[in-house]
Amino acid sequence: MKVVLSIKPEFANKIFDGSKKFEFRKSIFKNKEVQSIIVYASSPVQKVIGEFEIGKIYHQDLETLWNTTKDYSGISKEYFDKYFVNKEKGFAIQVKKMKKYILGFTITLAFFAFKRAHSDLLPIPEGWTTPVYDFSKNPLSKAKIEIGRALFHDPILSADNTISCVSCHSQFTAFAHTDHRLSHGIHDKIGTRNAPSLMNLAWQNVFMWDGAIHHLDVQSLAPISHPDEMGASIEHIVKKLQKLPHYQTAFEKAYGDSLVTGERVLKSLSQFMLTFVSANSKYDKVKRGETTFTPQEQNGYVLFQKNCNSCHQEPLFTTHKFENNGLPIDTILNDWGRMKVTQKASDAMKFKIPTLRNIEFSYPYMHDGRFRKINDVLNHYIKGIENSPTLSPKLKTPTILTSNDKVDLTAFLLTLTDKDFLFNRDYMYPRDFFK
Numbered sequence: 493m494k495v496v497l498s499i500k501p502e503f504a505n506k507i508f509d510g511s512k513k514f515e516f517r518k519s520i521f522k523n524k525e526v527q528s529i530i531v532y533a534s535s536p537v538q539k540v541i542g543e544f545e546i547g548k549i550y551h552q553d554l555e556t557l558w559n560t561t562k563d564y565s566g567i568s569k570e571y572f573d574k575y576f577v578n579k580e581k582g583f584a585i586q587v588k589k590m591k592k593y594i595l596g597f598t599i600t601l602a603f604f605a606f607k608r609a610h611s612d613l614l615p616i617p618e619g620w621t622t623p624v625y626d627f628s629k630n631p632l633s634k635a636k637i638e639i640g641r642a643l644f645h646d647p648i649l650s651a652d653n654t655i656s657c658v659s660c661h662s663q664f665t666a667f668a669h670t671d672h673r674l675s676h677g678i679h680d681k682i683g684t685r686n687a688p689s690l691m692n693l694a695w696q697n698v699f700m701w702d703g704a705i706h707h708l709d710v711q712s713l714a715p716i717s718h719p720d721e722m723g724a725s726i727e728h729i730v731k732k733l734q735k736l737p738h739y740q741t742a743f744e745k746a747y748g749d750s751l752v753t754g755e756r757v758l759k760s761l762s763q764f765m766l767t768f769v770s771a772n773s774k775y776d777k778v779k780r781g782e783t784t785f786t787p788q789e790q791n792g793y794v795l796f797q798k799n800c801n802s803c804h805q806e807p808l809f810t811t812h813k814f815e816n817n818g819l820p821i822d823t824i825l826n827d828w829g830r831m832k833v834t835q836k837a838s839d840a841m842k843f844k845i846p847t848l849r850n851i852e853f854s855y856p857y858m859h860d861g862r863f864r865k866i867n868d869v870l871n872h873y874i875k876g877i878e879n880s881p882t883l884s885p886k887l888k889t890p891t892i893l894t895s896n897d898k899v900d901l902t903a904f905l906l907t908l909t910d911k912d913f914l915f916n917r918d919y920m921y922p923r924d925f926f927k
């Protein structure tokens with residue numbers, strides 16, 4: 493029999509975005525013998541892309557694909573070129589029967605070497621969901637990302653031109669802040685929280701340890717105007733930027749005219765931060781079948797799944813939810829976390845679950861940077877949990893880890909280090925811009 497698959501917009505984007513593999517889950521084909529599938533894209537056009545036979549490998553260049561696939565239901569060649577294929581790299585589809593599950597089949601469609609339809613600039617890693625950031629309101633462009641990159645590194649964003657975003661979010665520590673527990677801002681004022689690492693922000697829709705902010709585009713306003721961080725105002729920054737020829741030229745290139753506005757500044761900063769995608773750690777390579785864990789890492793992974801994954805969920809290593817993970821309150825800082833935002837006692841001591849990607853470099857840990865070592869964190873989960881009415885039910889039963897387990901779990905956590913991210917040249921200080 494023939495199974496006709498209609499692919500939803502978010503899946504269609506995924507297929508046409510260059511993520512290497514796309515998996516249809518077993519349940520779709522429950523007990524059915526599948527010979528071929530027809531792939532429809534409902535976005536950006538509601539059309540049939542083609543029909544593909546199981547077991548056959550399709551590896552075609554654009555021209556051949558266009559000429560041999562039967563039904564395009566009126567898609568013009570121009571549309572096809574624009575949305576479905578990356579011309580330079582060509583196109584390949586592999587449809588194969590993978591494994592027989594009790595439920596049915598898993599079919600893997602692998603689409604190689606071409607990139608996301610709406611943006612070449614943000615490839616979606618294999619197996620990840622569609623980003624939550626609404627790119628239609630701020631479509632990525634190279635020129636805008638470059639402005640964001642310059643702004644992120646430029647102390648002009650602070651009142652006295654001394655502090656930039658990088659002062660607290662340094663690339664080599666996964667855009668966290670490692671030398672102090674709490675962040676240091678303008679006039680060496682000490683903040684009240686630890687600067688979190690920044691990555692995979694396109695998949696995140698709550699920001700700050702307590703979730704006080706709901707949109708990346710407004711996030712930057714907080715540090716800019718915070719008296720202890722950058723102590724400036726967006727209006728003041730816009731005035732300063734407007735006078736600088738290199739920014740005028742860059743805004744003209746990116747936005748069509750040289751006008752610097754607050755909105756453009758904030759959106760450009762978002763654009764740059766949205767490119768912070770960390771998905772090439774050893775863990776990711778293992779998941780893609782490119783390498784394997786050592787027995788120690790593998791054991792650590794099992795322990796992780798048992799004890800930690802319910803909150804630090806793969807593949808982002810966070811659910812972005814708020815939980816109380818049993819930290820006793822610091823009586824000097826008196827930071828009650830989420831309760832500050834919602835005013836509800838039931839949210840006391842709940843903080844946004846941070847990602848564990850690149851955790852090797854993003855110390856110190858927790859909202860107040862109270863722990864310097866991974867070992868301190870593990871000891872907290874083993875014997876430091878403070879019971880309270882808001883303690884997460886997931887932590888009510890004690891976490892039991894032997895000293896060998898701790899070593900193995902740490903070995904696993906270190907597989908989340910992504911050197912390609914930490915040393916990605918595209919994030920570094922844009923020397924040429926400031927020349």
Ligand code: HEC
Binds near residue numbers: 661711
């Ligand atoms: C003085 C240090 C400091 C500076 C400068 C700073 N930040 Fe931050 N940043 C922090 C701290 C601390 C937090 C967490 C604050 C909180 O939870 O209340 C944070 C949070 C964030 C977050 C939210 C991350 C998350 O996962 O919730 C983003 C995004 C961010 N900063 C971007 C920026 C940008 C862009 C700039 C420059 C315009 C900047 N920061 C400047 C210290 C700083």
Ligand code: HEC
Binds near residue numbers: 814
């Ligand atoms: C109930 C949910 C939950 C479980 C289970 C959990 N965590 Fe956490 N974890 C959190 C929350 C919430 C935070 C942030 C708390 C804060 O800063 O106040 C956190 C913070 C961390 C941090 C610090 C990250 C940073 O950037 O500061 C590490 C490391 C960590 N957890 C590791 C683990 C490990 C390893 C396990 C399993 C042994 C685990 N967690 C289990 C919720 C959880």
